[in-house]
Amino acid sequence: MSQHNPWPDEGNTGHIWDEDLRELDNPPPLWWMLSFYAGFIMIIFYTLYYPTIPLTDGTGEFTKGVAGWTQVEEYHEDFAVLKDWRKSKFADKEEKLASMSVDEILKDEDLKAYSVATSKQLFGDYCAACHGAGGQGNPNFPVLADDDWLFGGKPSQIEASLINGRIGNMPAKGLMGNLTEQEMNDVTDYVIALSEGKADEPVFAAGKAVYAKGMCLACHGPTGKPLAYTGAANLTDQIWRFGSDRETIYNVIAKGVNVKKDGEYLEGTQKAVMPAFNERLPNAEVNIKRLTVYVHALGGGQ
Ligand code: HEC
Ligand code: HEC
Known part of the structure; x- marks a missing residue:
C-alpha cells in the first residue's frame, strides 16, 4: 500500500x-x-x-402467524388431492376387482399386476407380522411363497383361508391320545425317516405300525403326504413348520397342534391359528381378492 x-x-x-x-x-x-x-x-x-418466533415462556409454543397456516394442514390438503386423483385414476380397475372373481382376475394380466402392486402395503400391514415380509414365513408361521400348502394353493382355497381363517387341529399322542412313551419315540423316528426318504427301511417298521395305530395316516396320508388339504402337514418334505430338531417333532406329536382342554390351550401344544380377515380388513370384499391374487402370485399358487 x-x-x-x-x-x-x-x-x-x-x-x-x-x-x-x-x-x-x-x-x-x-x-x-x-x-x-x-x-x-x-x-x-x-x-x-407464518408461524415463526419461539416463545420464551417455556411452553414450546411459537407465534402462529396471521395466515393460520400449518405444515400438517398443508400435507393433509395435498394428500386429499392425491387420494382423489388416485381414486379417479384407478376407479375403473377397482370396480373391476369388485365385480370379478379371483379366477377371472388371475386371467387378466393387467388386473393381476395391479392387484399385486396394490397388495404390498396391505400385506405389510396385516400379514407380514406373522408370515414375514414377502410371505417367506417366520418360525411357527407358514411360508406363503412356496408350493407347500396346508390348506391348498388354489385361488378358492387361498381366498377361503383369508375369509374364514384357519385352525389346523392335531390331537396329542395320536387320534386316540393313547400312544405309550415307547410308541411315541418309534413314531418320531419314523416321521424323521419319512422326511429323509428312508421310511421303508426295516428299522422303522415299529414306527410305521404306530403311525397306523395312532391314525396319523387319517390326516397325514398313508405315505406321509396328506391326501387332501385339511391343514395337516406334508411329512415327506424337509419343510418343518415347528422346527426340524427331534425334540420339537416329538413335542408336536406329544402335545398336538391347537389342542384345548376345558377351553384352555393344553400346555406345550403348538398354537397355529390364522385369523379370519373378513371383518378385519378395511374394504374386505375387494381387499381379500387382491391379497388372494398376491399370495397366489408369490410363487406357489396352483
Ligand atoms: C396372527 C398371525 C397371522 C396373521 C396376522 C396372518 N396369518 Fe395367515 N396364517 C397364520 C397361521 C398360524 C397359519 C397356519 C394355520 C394352521 O396351521 O392351522 C396361517 C395360514 C395362512 C394361509 C394358508 C397357508 C397354507 O399353507 O395353506 C394363508 C393363505 C394365509 N395364512 C395368508 C395370510 C394373509 C394373506 C394374511 C394377511 C391378510 C395373513 N395370513 C395373516 C397366521 C397368521
Ligand atoms: C386330526 C388330524 C391329524 C392327526 C390324526 C395327526 N396329525 Fe399331525 N398334524 C396335523 C395338523 C393339522 C398339523 C399342523 C400343520 C400346521 O399347522 O403346520 C400337524 C402337524 C404335524 C407335525 C409337524 C409338522 C411340521 O411341519 O412341523 C408332525 C411331525 C406331525 N403332525 C406328526 C403326526 C403324527 C406322527 C401323528 C400320529 C401320531 C399325527 N401327526 C396325527 C393333523 C393331524
Whole structure:
C-alpha cells in the first residue's frame, strides 16, 4: 500500500496495492439496493404471516402467524388431492376387482399386476407380522411363497383361508391320545425317516405300525403326504413348520397342534391359528381378492 495517492479525484478510498490496484468508493447498483430492502420487507412479512418466533415462556409454543397456516394442514390438503386423483385414476380397475372373481382376475394380466402392486402395503400391514415380509414365513408361521400348502394353493382355497381363517387341529399322542412313551419315540423316528426318504427301511417298521395305530395316516396320508388339504402337514418334505430338531417333532406329536382342554390351550401344544380377515380388513370384499391374487402370485399358487 502506498501513502501517496496519484489519483486523488477519482473517488478511491486511498487503498492502493501493487502500484495501481485501487479500491473505489462507488455506491452499490440501484437494483442491488432495491433487492436488499425487498429482502427486509419479505422477512417482516414472513414473520407476521407464518408461524415463526419461539416463545420464551417455556411452553414450546411459537407465534402462529396471521395466515393460520400449518405444515400438517398443508400435507393433509395435498394428500386429499392425491387420494382423489388416485381414486379417479384407478376407479375403473377397482370396480373391476369388485365385480370379478379371483379366477377371472388371475386371467387378466393387467388386473393381476395391479392387484399385486396394490397388495404390498396391505400385506405389510396385516400379514407380514406373522408370515414375514414377502410371505417367506417366520418360525411357527407358514411360508406363503412356496408350493407347500396346508390348506391348498388354489385361488378358492387361498381366498377361503383369508375369509374364514384357519385352525389346523392335531390331537396329542395320536387320534386316540393313547400312544405309550415307547410308541411315541418309534413314531418320531419314523416321521424323521419319512422326511429323509428312508421310511421303508426295516428299522422303522415299529414306527410305521404306530403311525397306523395312532391314525396319523387319517390326516397325514398313508405315505406321509396328506391326501387332501385339511391343514395337516406334508411329512415327506424337509419343510418343518415347528422346527426340524427331534425334540420339537416329538413335542408336536406329544402335545398336538391347537389342542384345548376345558377351553384352555393344553400346555406345550403348538398354537397355529390364522385369523379370519373378513371383518378385519378395511374394504374386505375387494381387499381379500387382491391379497388372494398376491399370495397366489408369490410363487406357489396352483
Ligand atoms: C396372527 C398371525 C397371522 C396373521 C396376522 C396372518 N396369518 Fe395367515 N396364517 C397364520 C397361521 C398360524 C397359519 C397356519 C394355520 C394352521 O396351521 O392351522 C396361517 C395360514 C395362512 C394361509 C394358508 C397357508 C397354507 O399353507 O395353506 C394363508 C393363505 C394365509 N395364512 C395368508 C395370510 C394373509 C394373506 C394374511 C394377511 C391378510 C395373513 N395370513 C395373516 C397366521 C397368521
Ligand atoms: C386330526 C388330524 C391329524 C392327526 C390324526 C395327526 N396329525 Fe399331525 N398334524 C396335523 C395338523 C393339522 C398339523 C399342523 C400343520 C400346521 O399347522 O403346520 C400337524 C402337524 C404335524 C407335525 C409337524 C409338522 C411340521 O411341519 O412341523 C408332525 C411331525 C406331525 N403332525 C406328526 C403326526 C403324527 C406322527 C401323528 C400320529 C401320531 C399325527 N401327526 C396325527 C393333523 C393331524
